[in-house]
Amino acid sequence: MRLFLALEPPPALRARLGALADLAQxxxxxxxxxxxxxxxxxxxxxxVETARAETLIEWLQGEAPQxxxxxxxxxxxxxxxxxxxxxxxxxxxxxxxxxxxLWDGLEALGHGGPPTRFVPHxxxxxxxxxxxxxxxxPVDLTxxxxxxxxxxSFTLDxxxxxxxxxxxx
Ligand code: 3AM
Numbered sequence: 198m199r200l201f202l203a204l205e206p207p208p209a210l211r212a213r214l215g216a217l218a219d220l221a222q223x224x225x226x227x228x229x230x231x232x233x234x235x236x237x238x239x240x241x242x243x244x245v246e247t248a249r250a251e252t253l254i255e256w257l258q259g260e261a262p263q264x265x266x267x268x269x270x271x272x273x274x275x276x277x278x279x280x281x282x283x284x285x286x287x288x289x290x291x292x293x294x295x296x297x298x299l300w301d302g303l304e305a306l307g308h309g310g311p312p313t314r315f316v317p318h319x320x321x322x323x324x325x326x327x328x329x330x331x332x333x334x335p336v337d338l339t340x341x342x343x344x345x346x347x348x349x350s351f352t353l354d355x356x357x358x359x360x361x362x363x364x365x366x
Contacts, residue, residue: 199350200245200253200362202299203236204342206319211235213338214283218321221272221281224333226326234359237267237319239296239345242308252306254363257347260302261366264343265291272330273318279325282318283336292317299345323356 206214215232222229245253271286293315300311345365351358 284318
């Protein structure tokens with residue numbers, strides 16, 4: 198199964214991000230991520246066998262992140278897949294530390310290694326037709342995050358769907 202670790206926005210922030218996704222879609226076209234799927238990926242694990250997934254679930258349930266506040270204040274794009282996202286204009290040390298700590302744990306469990314570059318972001322659109330984010334209104338939101346979620350990704354005809362497998366303490 199295809200797994201990744203992420204932070205899930207609380208409901209009020211999810212709704213705000215959904216409204217931004219609507220604005221972005223009106224401007225840029227493409228496929229809007231449904232509100233319930235909005236997330237910040239910390240570690241993409243790829244295909245994981247069932248037995249290893251069970252180990253991961255136990256490990257995650259024993260994790261208790263301290264949490265932090267992430268300021269979301271910029272739009273961004275990943276050109277080739279046509280992704281439009283929101284994220285932070287300056288690197289966030291708490292998120293970077295969380296990501297590094299997670300990968301230490303994941304590597305100890307035998308899961309690959311971290312990507313060379315970690316750009317924390319929340320994907321709002323995929324396959325955007327125009328990456329014209331300069332026309333979008335300014336963003337300034339604060340995300341008070343703490344719990345981690347292990348998600349399973351399914352690919353459907355109209356895009357990915359996610360199932361929550363476990364959460365940290
Ligand atoms: O959180 P976002 O939407 O930016 O694009 C995939 C999604 O990113 C990414 O992992 C997240 C959950 O599916 N993803 C998919 N395949 C990947 C890969 N091979 C990948 N990230 C890195 N390597």
